[in-house]
Amino acid sequence: MSTTLPSPVLAHAPEHSSADARPRTYLVKTLGCQMNVHDSEHMAGMLEQAGYVPAAPADAAAEDVDVLVINTCAVRENAADKLYGNLGRLAGTKRTRPGGMQIAVGGCLAQKDRAGIVERAPWVDVVFGTHNLDVLPTLLERARHNAAAQVEIAESLQVFPSTLPTRRESVYAGWVSISVGCNNTCTFCIVPHLRGKERDRRPGEVLAEVEALVATGAIEVTLLGQNVNSYGVGFGDRHAFGKLLRAVGAVPGLERVRFTSPHPAAFTDDVIDAMASTPTVMPQLHMPLQSGSDRVLRAMRRSYRADRFLGILERVRAAIPHAAITTDVIVGFPGETDEDFEQTLRVVEESRFSSAFTFQYSPRPGTPAADLPDQLPKHVVQERYERLVALQERISAEENAAQVGRTVDVLVAEGEGRKDGATARISGRAQDNRLVHLALPVGLDPADAPRPGDLVTVVVTHGAPHHLVADSGLLPGGVFRVRRTRAGDAWQVRAEGREEHAHGGSGGGCGTGAPAPAGPVVLGLPAVGRPGA
Numbered sequence: 001m002s003t004t005l006p007s008p009v010l011a012h013a014p015e016h017s018s019a020d021a022r023p024r025t026y027l028v029k030t031l032g033c034q035m036n037v038h039d040s041e042h043m044a045g046m047l048e049q050a051g052y053v054p055a056a057p058a059d060a061a062a063e064d065v066d067v068l069v070i071n072t073c074a075v076r077e078n079a080a081d082k083l084y085g086n087l088g089r090l091a092g093t094k095r096t097r098p099g100g101m102q103i104a105v106g107g108c109l110a111q112k113d114r115a116g117i118v119e120r121a122p123w124v125d126v127v128f129g130t131h132n133l134d135v136l137p138t139l140l141e142r143a144r145h146n147a148a149a150q151v152e153i154a155e156s157l158q159v160f161p162s163t164l165p166t167r168r169e170s171v172y173a174g175w176v177s178i179s180v181g182c183n184n185t186c187t188f189c190i191v192p193h194l195r196g197k198e199r200d201r202r203p204g205e206v207l208a209e210v211e212a213l214v215a216t217g218a219i220e221v222t223l224l225g226q227n228v229n230s231y232g233v234g235f236g237d238r239h240a241f242g243k244l245l246r247a248v249g250a251v252p253g254l255e256r257v258r259f260t261s262p263h264p265a266a267f268t269d270d271v272i273d274a275m276a277s278t279p280t281v282m283p284q285l286h287m288p289l290q291s292g293s294d295r296v297l298r299a300m301r302r303s304y305r306a307d308r309f310l311g312i313l314e315r316v317r318a319a320i321p322h323a324a325i326t327t328d329v330i331v332g333f334p335g336e337t338d339e340d341f342e343q344t345l346r347v348v349e350e351s352r353f354s355s356a357f358t359f360q361y362s363p364r365p366g367t368p369a370a371d372l373p374d375q376l377p378k379h380v381v382q383e384r385y386e387r388l389v390a391l392q393e394r395i396s397a398e399e400n401a402a403q404v405g406r407t408v409d410v411l412v413a414e415g416e417g418r419k420d421g422a423t424a425r426i427s428g429r430a431q432d433n434r435l436v437h438l439a440l441p442v443g444l445d446p447a448d449a450p451r452p453g454d455l456v457t458v459v460v461t462h463g464a465p466h467h468l469v470a471d472s473g474l475l476p477g478g479v480f481r482v483r484r485t486r487a488g489d490a491w492q493v494r495a496e497g498r499e500e501h502a503h504g505g506s507g508g509g510c511g512t513g514a515p516a517p518a519g520p521v522v523l524g525l526p527a528v529g530r531p532g533a
Contacts, residue, residue, distance in 0.1 A: 024066040025055040032073025038175040040071045045165035050137035072109035087121040108194045118149045129153040172453030172487030173220035174213045182226035187369040200234035217490025220256035229262040242270040249278035257281045265303040276319040284433040288328040292347030293340035324354040324432035332361040332381030334372035356392045400463030414452040438470040453487030
């Protein structure tokens, strides 16, 4: 579907001329999950291939850019409020920009609301969907030329996203999509309607992209799919995901492999075997529970029951004793009784998750659950939600306290610790994906300090509900060993503005040589997990 709508704000913007020597800047803001973050990397890559340059951090903070792309999510209740609130604030910014500004909206909410976005916010220039990311540069040029908003929503996938140019947010760790879409029919989830049926990439294509990432410096890869362990349905191999894990884990130079998200109904023991026997597959699993009540799971069309879920966790921990398991839980599904909720609390207590993403159920228009009777009052849902959060906070604190004294290898990250400047620590992720804040030894030569992408071996000295602290480097004779890596070298090259190309997927790279671009900006939602996984 392609629509052209009048754009009164755009009509007053100055015409862009190819004679204009100043390159047009862009910023991509992301609302949502890891799939959206990776889509934003593709959007950034296409814009750079079209000649745009990433905004400098100072400009990005002021949103003083030529093109602002908002990549939306439709999962959470306040997703629309967040989008239209942002757009409302941008109306005045755009009106006062002397050089003109274009605003594009993509992602799941764009696929859902379509031309309604321009009707509510007529200063938006481009709306595009989840199935046609590749049209973004063309629509921007057409909107500028025609002085009219362009809305183009495809009903099915036009180009597999992984074939598109990609501006990687990180040079030391990257996302690799193994499939798009979902064949499940969970009654609360809008994602299959917006992302379409599952389409799998061939294993050779996935491996080629992983190898290309490693060649540019990455040492960690996360395999992405709406339901990764159903991978292979498209070519008739029900054990394809376990085989893929082993193959990816054997790529030379790759040190860490993760994946998200599996579905308990399709999770098989061959995947557990692949995780346990492949040293590069990290001891971490995100396993969405959603509810501990069999009755509610049935109403959700989640084709597993609580005992099966707990059995999976038991087998994972038997094979991988130090595995950290995270989850998603929805509170207040229509018809959920006190007894149902107590069953959820029981399963959460038994599961001993290291952390959980908890959600209050909210009706998503277009889903079967939105029309169910017995929608619960807000105050009931809120009270249950607070009890669940309190329980998981206690469990997370206990599980993290049990990590004290453990030696961990931390992959140093860029921007993980918001208080690192105040605490004089750096941050990163342990093998099990726990967030670790670690102190540098007193008197450490700055030239010897670990860079993002380097690995540091430390001992955990404190466990809090949402992170670990490893200050062993401050103790006399304490453990603090730095291993400088190819990934750290790649980060340094980018930071010094010496890179020549953005890091591409199978579609190749694109770039401008701009110094240390910030990449897509992530807003708001958790980086791991989503309801409906």
